[in-house]
Every structure is written in C-alpha cells, then in structure tokens.
Amino acid sequence: MGFDRELLKGSIALLLLRLLSERDMYGYEIIQESMRRSQDAFEFKEGTLYPALHQLHKRGYIRSEWRTGENGKQRKYYGLTAAGKKAARRSEQEWFSFTKVVNAILSKANT
Amino acid sequence: MGFDRELLKGSIALLLLRLLSERDMYGYEIIQESMRRSQDAFEFKEGTLYPALHQLHKRGYIRSEWRTGENGKQRKYYGLTAAGKKAARRSEQEWFSFTKVVNAILSKANT
DNA sequence: GTTCATACCTCGTTATGCGATGTATAAGGT
DNA sequence: ACCTTATACATCGCATAACGAGGTATGAAC
Numbered sequence: 001m002g003f004d005r006e007l008l009k010g011s012i013a014l015l016l017l018r019l020l021s022e023r024d025m026y027g028y029e030i031i032q033e034s035m036r037r038s039q040d041a042f043e044f045k046e047g048t049l050y051p052a053l054h055q056l057h058k059r060g061y062i063r064s065e066w067r068t069g070e071n072g073k074q075r076k077y078y079g080l081t082a083a084g085k086k087a088a089r090r091s092e093q094e095w096f097s098f099t100k101v102v103n104a105i106l107s108k109a110n111t
Numbered sequence: 112m113g114f115d116r117e118l119l120k121g122s123i124a125l126l127l128l129r130l131l132s133e134r135d136m137y138g139y140e141i142i143q144e145s146m147r148r149s150q151d152a153f154e155f156k157e158g159t160l161y162p163a164l165h166q167l168h169k170r171g172y173i174r175s176e177w178r179t180g181e182n183g184k185q186r187k188y189y190g191l192t193a194a195g196k197k198a199a200r201r202s203e204q205e206w207f208s209f210t211k212v213v214n215a216i217l218s219k220a221n222t
Numbered sequence: 223g224t225t226c227a228t229a230c231c232t233c234g235t236t237a238t239g240c241g242a243t244g245t246a247t248a249a250g251g252t
Numbered sequence: 253a254c255c256t257t258a259t260a261c262a263t264c265g266c267a268t269a270a271c272g273a274g275g276t277a278t279g280a281a282c
Contacts (some may be wrong), residue, residue, distance in 0.1 A: 010118035020218050028229050038212045047271040098118050099210050101149045106129050139260050158240040
C-alpha cells in the first residue's frame with residue numbers, strides 16, 4: 001500500500017461508502033478505480049476489500065446484485081442502501097473532524 | 112474517544128512522536144495535553160498509551176527517565192532519540208500524503 | 223493450450239486499541 | 253483518622269481488522 005498500514009484502518013469503510021455513493025461498482029472495479037484516483041498510491045487488497053464489503057452488507061449499508069457485464073463475465077455490483085447513504089455522510093463528517101483534531105495537535109507541536 | 116476507534120490506529124504513533132518532539136513529557140501529561148489541544152475531542156486511553164510508548168521505546172524512538180516532579184511524585188519522562196526525531200518527521204510526512212490521497216478519492220466521489 | 227487479466231471468495235496470522243484491573247502516592251474534605 | 257479523588261504507572265485479555273496466501277472460474281490473447 002505504500003503507507004504505514006495502520007493509517008489505513010478505519011478509512012476503508014469510509015472510502016468504500018463514498019465510492020459507492022457515486023455509483024454502483026463491482027469489487028474489482030473498486031480496486032482499479034481507487035488506484036486510478038490516487039495515482040497508484042492506494043491499492044485495495046482483495047483480502048481487505050471483500051471482507052469489508054461483506055461486513056458493510058451485514059450492517060445493512062450496501063446491497064449486492066449479480067449482473068452480466070459487457071464482456072460476458074459475471075460481476076457482483078454493490079450499491080448503497082438508504083442507511084448506507086446516511087452512513088457515508090456520517091463517516092465523511094467523522095473523517096473531516098478527525099483530521100482536523102490530529103492536525104490541531106500536530107500544528108501546536110510545531111511551535 | 113468519540114471517533115470510530117479504527118480511525119485512530121496508525122495515528123497514535125504519529126501523535127506521540129510529534130508531541131514528544133516538542134518537549135519531554137510524562138504519560139499522564141500526554142493524555143491531558145492531547146485532550147486540551149483537541150478540546151476534549153481526543154482522549155488517549157491509558158491502555159493505549161503505555162503499551163504504545165513502550166513499543167516506541169523498544170523501537171529505539173524514545174528514551175525514558177524517572178524524575179521527581181514538583182509535587183514530589185515520581186514521573187517517567189519520555190523524550191525522542193535521534194532516530195525518534197527522524198521517525199517523527201517521516202510519520203508526519205506520511206500523514207499528510209495519506210490524507211491527501213484519501214481526500215482525492217473523496218472529492219472525486221462527490222462529482 | 224497455456225498464460226494472463228478479470229472476477230469472486232475464505233482462512234490464518236498478526237497487530238493493536240482499549241476496557242478492566244491493579245498498585246501506589248498526595249491532596250483535600252469531613 | 254478515614255475516605256474519596258486525582259495523579260501516575262502498568263499489564264492482561266478480548267475483539268476487531270488488514271491482508272498475504274491460497275483457492276476457483278472465465279474469457280482473451282498469443
């Protein structure tokens with residue numbers, strides 16, 4: 001991943017919820033899309049992604065549906081439920097306030 | 112803590128290193144100081160703090176020293192080693208680039 | 223016809239936050 | 253004198269989670 005792996009924790013769900021709030025996506029697409037947007041700095045591992053998706057599903061935040069892609073391959077598309085959309089907004093808010101607090105502590109440590 | 116606990120992971124070491132780069136502090140002081148700076152939004156738990164400090168010590172990033180405070184109580188002061196100062200700069204850099212990437216993914220998800 | 227990209231998944235290891243719990247001292251109230 | 257509270261250190265065990273490794277299946281390309 002490039003980053004200290006520990007930094008990632010907690011932001012996984014946030015990223016998934018926000019990505020899916022844009023449009024329905026299938027697993028492999030999520031991996032590629034997040035790499036593309038981060039210029040390969042960020043790479044979802046499959047061992048991370050699928051369990052995370054399933055967990056969000058279990059929590060009722062996402063729904064899943066098999067569709068056949070243009071290439072004839074079966075793809076499992078994931079999308080947000082109503083609760084998921086709420087959770088997306090909530091977790092994004094939490095992310096902003098969290099980074100704000102960390103940055104506050106950091107900046108005061110510089111003086 | 113208020114936040115999704117998972118968000119914290121990985122930023123703990125960062126915060127400790129940056130706080131100690133400012134001045135030597137003892138454990139209890141770190142807890143109070145981080146609460147003060149975040150307006151009580153951020154509270155280090157003792158079960159989190161001390162193991163984290165010991166781990167940083169084991170990695171050679173911090174040194175510790177018992178001193179007697181003005182109130183007559185024994186306090187264990189922690190400070191950064193040379194390696195710790197380097198690690199502080201490194202982890203701060205990593206934090207900034209990490210938040211940049213996450214924000215990049217988030218912002219594109221809004222369009 | 224074999225290799226590669228696509229596409230899904232699970233399991234076990236490892237790491238870690240932190241609640242619970244324990245110890246000890248000093249201060250302050252009653 | 254006694255109790256509570258704040259200070260100050262620490263450990264242990266539970267639960268959670270990232271992810272490397274491994275597994276299966278399909279279509280395309282060479």
